[in-house]
Amino acid sequence: MSNAPDPRRRPSAVKTLDHTVAAVPLLQGRVLLHEHTQPIPRPRPALDDDLGGVVMTGPNADARAFQLRADVGFTGTLLIDSAAYTTYTATAERPFMAPPDELFATVHDSLNFQKARGASAALTPTGYIPPANSLALKAVLREANRIERADTLVSLPIDATWLNRENISQLIAVCAKIRHPKAVILFRQFDPLEQAKDIPANLRRLFTEVEHMSLLRTDLAALDVMAHGALCAGIGVRSSLRHAIPPDEKAQTGKRGGGPTYPHVLMPQLMCFKGAESLSTLYANADPAACACEECNGRGLDRFFLSDGETRREADSHNIFTWSEWVSDMASYRAGTERKAWWRNKCAAAVDRYALENQRIGQGATPRSGFQAPAPLKAWATLPITP
Known part of the structure; x- marks a missing residue:
């Protein structure tokens, strides 16, 4: 990876691109890694220079990005x-949040600072857009x-219900009128794509009907939209x-009692994310998947199944290597029907493996035992391939 630091020199300054340098060609075809701002930035050898990148996310993101x-x-x-969307809700009067320590700051100041x-x-500092709040979206x-x-890149932090059949047409209409590239961030407890049956299909529809759409701060939905024409996407490291x-x-978790x-x-x-504690239990009496x-x-x-920093680093690296390889594979197929078919077949093959893996380890696919294919994965495996 060419992004590893050169120990012989330390850059004296960060090169700043002029605001006239277009975002679209810089981001086209990339799947970015959303990084936390808490730990000190580190090189990520698993990231592909040509197809990847980083989104520094959260408080002090600017300082951590400069460090990186x-x-x-x-x-x-x-x-x-x-x-900004984690603390600020967009309104009809103020859809963007100005920097809190700048009384007369404008959105342009925020963009220039980044x-x-x-x-x-x-990225525009857009506030969270609640369900059916048309005035805020407009x-x-x-x-x-x-x-x-x-x-x-216009950030669109929307509640997942904007992708329901009642709201999707309005969302598409508004997005189509925004003349800048757009970046959707989905809101809901747990997986937003599991909130309603029609969300995976409607998300695809949004990305098919509107050009220069991105999906940030997500999981393998990033690859689904990339297969269906997204500008770029971003997968969270955690x-x-x-x-x-x-x-x-407040964030809900499936874990009781803390710890x-x-x-x-x-x-x-x-093709799913599984908690290390759950994997340890599932493979307690069987050879683990390698x-x-x-x-x-x-x-x-x-x-x-350890909580130390080195284990976390290894798990992160494994995850990035895995999905980065899929991004590279996807890029080898022609955009359009060929790429969509590759992705659908890959998802279908994964769904079929659940029964085989459960049989191998002597488990049944129930909420209390065995592996269960996530609803979005099953949707991606069965939704029709459109031209």
């Missing part, structure tokens, strides 16, 4: 997402179209960065 550029020596594609800290393109359209620069929750809600948290592991054959990625090198996937 200046201290780590990262030269790849980089976005800065301060995640670029000064090393961002390749700039306000984003109004204010976004006032932005006179080529480097801007489960908390694979969706977002409304500002007035240590363990990594979520991407299963290559089953992985051949560069991080695992044939080792079992039950080994991540």
